[in-house]
Amino acid sequence: MTDRPYTDEDLRAEAGRALSALVHLPTVEEIVASLRQSYIPHLHADGDLVTWGSVLDEDELAEAARQIAERMIPAAPVGEWAVNLGADGLEPTAHVINLDSPDGPFVRLHLAIHPDMPEADRLRLHKGMRHAIITAVGEPDEDEEVDELGDSDGDVLDLIAEIASRLRDATDEGEYHAVGLVYDLASGRTTCAEARRDLADITLRHV
Incomplete structure (x- = not known):
């Protein structure tokens, strides 16, 4: 028993909630404004400096932004998970384990590993x-x-x-x-x- 009325787990839980509360879902208009000067990821990975705004007109940018916004709505709340990883000195990796059903992914395990x-x-x-x-x-x-x-x-x-x-x-x-x-x-x-x-x-x- 400590002299504090809270535990380390309480601190982690509140840190996770605070981190999640910082997330602001941008509007379609805000996404469009950002996309204009943003590099297209898969082209940028190949060294090409191609922005969304250089290959899409305003209507196409708006459609891409709408689809981006739709993918953000169901995003999992991972604030507390991220806080716990950092507190324990772990980092998320690209290693995942997928179990699929006929309708698509059913279970996905993400691994977090010590950087060493x-x-x-x-x-x-x-x-x-x-x-x-x-x-x-x-x-x-x-x-x-x-x-x-x-x-x-x-x-x-x-x-x-x-x-x-x-x-x-x-x-x-x-x-x-x-x-x-x-x-x-x-x-x-x-x-x-x-x-x-x-x-x-x-x-x-x-x-």
Whole structure:
């Protein structure tokens, strides 16, 4: 028992609420004003300084802004979650575990890891957690034989992700971004449709 009438958990909870209260959902007009001078993310990642305002007219900007506003409304309140991560010295990573239903994503686990953990260990952690979850929610029938010597889809994807991660460090420009797409696909960070769209905008040397 401390001499304070509140706990550290109380402080974290209030910090999360205060952080969430700072969020102001901009109007469509405010988004349009910001978009005019903002770089289009996937083009900017390739080094192109293309702004939304340079390729869209006012009506098209308004439509894009409306769609952006619609995506902000259902955004999850993660203020307290973010405060707790920072207080514990953890940082969110790109490693996620997805469980999909026929109608789309059903469960998504986001991992937060200490910044000192090496990438190879992060990949092993991600692989182990995904394998454990898939085993728990999708155990084979008692009569079903399991080939323990075979490579599962998860093993293959994890290896592809690790190879892509290493290749990215050895490539540049278009090749860097193409390898990044491979990594994102294997890690579940993007869909095939999104990757195909992004790939069409990448220029590869000698291709």
